[in-house]
Each structure stands twice: as structure tokens, then as C-alpha cells.
Amino acid sequence: KTPSGDVYRFAGKRPASQSFFSASLGLTPEAAFYRGDDAYTKTNFWLNGTVTWHISRFSLATGFGLGYTFDEGRYEVAYTSLDSVGYYQAVTSYTVGTGNEIVFHTKTVGVYDSLHHLGDSRTKDRYSYLQVPLLAGFRLVDAGKVSLAIQAGPAVSFLVGSRRSDPVIRYSNATITRIDDDTPARREVTWQIWSSAVVEYRVTRQVGIYLEPSFKYYLDTPAVNEGSGYKSPVAVGLGAGLRFTFGLKKD
DSSP states (O other): OOOTOOOOOOOOOOOOEEEEEEEEEEEEEEEEEETTTTTEEEEEEEEEEEEEEEEEEEEEEEEEEEEEEEEEEEEEEEEEEEEEEEEEEEEEEEEETTOOOOOOEEEEEEEEEEEEEEEEEEEEEEEEEEEEEEEEEEEEEETTTEEEEEEEEEEEEEEEEEOOOOOOOTHHHHHEEEEEEEEOOBBBEEEEEEEEEEEEEEEEEEEEEEEEEEEESSSSOSBBBBBBTTOOOEEEEEEEEEEEEESSSOO
């Protein structure tokens, strides 16, 4: 306050918002949980490349993911085999006892018939996908060399290749009459909702190491005819890799 009564207020200089880019490359193994009457878990592997635009604490990221996902091939095998259906006692000879009784000597004879059966065979198939996410994020912690950010958004996956194994049918003393392929067809395009947390340790100003636990919820099953008993799968992953920063100004 001045002698004339005027009041002066002093405010610190507000730090300018920084805008910069980063690019990351890493590997993400994940476990996918298929929920339903025949619930099971499978393992996926992804090579992820991401470009992120940072605006102050906010960010917008996109990129690509190339990966393998594994699933079961299902085959129904119809075959016939000569099976035992019963037995009877056949008389082979007889003798006359001391009391003139007749004693029959028998042997057990098996009865066989050609019967029809249905068997189940499973194979391990591999599918290749290209994933493209669009994620919005917010940096919660920025403490020197360590930062923590969260991000979420949609992603789309495109089926780009498949490798399916032939069933190995081993039924001894049987004749294969029919093999039906009951493997569910895969969707060409699937959509997911992603969320993840990114923990980065900056080795230098331009290079960092990151860990990224992630969660995915599929909006539909990747297979077309999984059946009404199946629900959309979820996947949990843990990614790790390198991040390169461009255009970050000194404080």
C-alpha cells in the first residue's frame, strides 16, 4: 500500500503451456478372458507404436498395433469302429460225470458290431491384427524424471491374416466318415474401448522408459458365431518400451 492509499497487487508469472510430441515403441503381452458357458483364457502379443501430441497436461495419441492372437479351432469328427456290444457263453465240449451227469465246458465269446461315434478335436490357430487407437489423456504426476498419465478412448482392429492348423485325428481301429469344421469365423473389423496408465522414467530429456498397464473391453465378440452364451471378452495387458520426446522446452 502506498502513502496515497493506492493498493498494488503482485502476481507471479503464470508458466506458459508447453506443446510437444512424443513417439513410443513397445511390446505388450495381454491375457484375454472369454466369458460364457465354455469360458477360457488366451494370450495375445502386440508390437505397439504410438505418436502423442502433448498440450500442457493433456494429450491426444494414435498409432498402430501389430499383433498375434491365438484361439481354438474346433472340429467334429464322425467315425465308425468295431466295438464290443456284449458276450455269450459258447459250449466247446462236455463230459459225463460219475453220476451220469453231463458237465458242459464253455468259453466266453465277445460280440462286436460296427458303431457310429462323434469325436471332438481342437487345434491352435493364430490370427494377425492391425489395431489403431485414438486416446485422450491427462498427466497426473510430473515429478522430475518420473511422470504418470492416464488415457482412454476407442480403438479399431482389422483382421489382416490367419494361420489355421489342420486337426490331428488319431482313432485306432476306426474309419473316419466325416470331419466338420465348427471353428467360429472371425470378424474382419472389431471395436474396443481402451484405458491405460502410463508410467515413464526419463533417462535423458529426449529418451524415456515406460510401463503401461492396460484394460480393453470388446464391444462385440471377435468371432461371428460364438453363440448366445458368450459375452464380449475383456483383456488385461502390461506394455513396456521406449519413448522419445521432441520439442520439449527447458523449464
